Amino acid sequence: MSMIDGLIDYLRGNEKKTAVVAKERLQIILAHERAGRGTATPDYLPALQEELMAVIAKYIHVDRDSFKVQLEKHDQYDVLELNITLPDKMNAR
């Protein structure tokens, strides 16, 4: 963009408006914060994760990092998601 184009853009006000950026950022962060509000992660999730992990570990050797328990909120229902990445060669006991 030549300097003249830049000047014309500046005079016309074509550069990205910061108010637009502000609005987009607010909409994203507030959607996130509202989702967590009131319906925050239930207290039992960490304990549940520990117990489930202990059970799985009896049969399969899994990394702590490859084990995830998540609760997703939807309008009509919640989804409890258990995600375990199994090692390449299962170390069955």
Added chain:
Amino acid sequence: MAKVIVVTSGKGGVGKTTTSASFSSGLAMRGNKTVVIDFDVGLRNLDLIMGCERRVVYDIINVINGEVSLKQALIKDKNCDNLFILPASQTRDKDALNLEGVERILDELKESFDYIVCDSPAGIESGAFTAMYFADEALVVTNPEVSSVRDSDRILGILAAKSKRAVEGLEPVKEHLLVTRYDPKRVNSGAMLSVVDIQEILRIPLLGVIPESESVLQASNSGTPAIHLEKSDVAEAYRDVVGRFMGEDLPMRFINEKAGFFKRLLGGN
């Protein structure tokens, strides 16, 4: 039935005390018996904004502790006959303000006042919580700026979940958006969130827009609520706010840039 109105925002410095002072004055000017309470224990400032700082003898903590009667602690406003101020304590700890004590005071005030305006401290800790807990209605003061809008959203969440009305399952606290320090010129140039943007994000009814103005500082300098200033946009905007609050259908003013000579010449909008 007396109404309890909290003036709140989460963020500091957005105009809660300025609004509390002008809003309560406006209610009183319309003949309503009004009391305005400073909940900012340890950092009281409503007395300065109302210009009654030298007449403070007792405060809300003295009343809660039963050391003086409510009547002894109330200060009559110098501008309005129907307005009284209940100052916060400047020396005590903020934890001295307990819910039971505040409820007792509010119940007693409800017997003789039409409106009880609670000027909340900033933040979301005990002082702010106590100020909003008993509210029937809330004025959420917001600047057109990201951190203020986010904090207002947080406060709205707390009002909806933790106020007495929410806890007891009564009709929810009636929320009003008040946008302050608004600069239409910067909005038009795309450098400031518009009142429409803020409303879209916070999703509560707009009660009014107070323009950014030098006269707010002049008002606080002299200890006169801004609503009393002559020929001031801010004063008129606050009078509109009070009118709308009382149920009048008034158009929004001060949301458009005053068209200058060059702007008209260039055909800008």
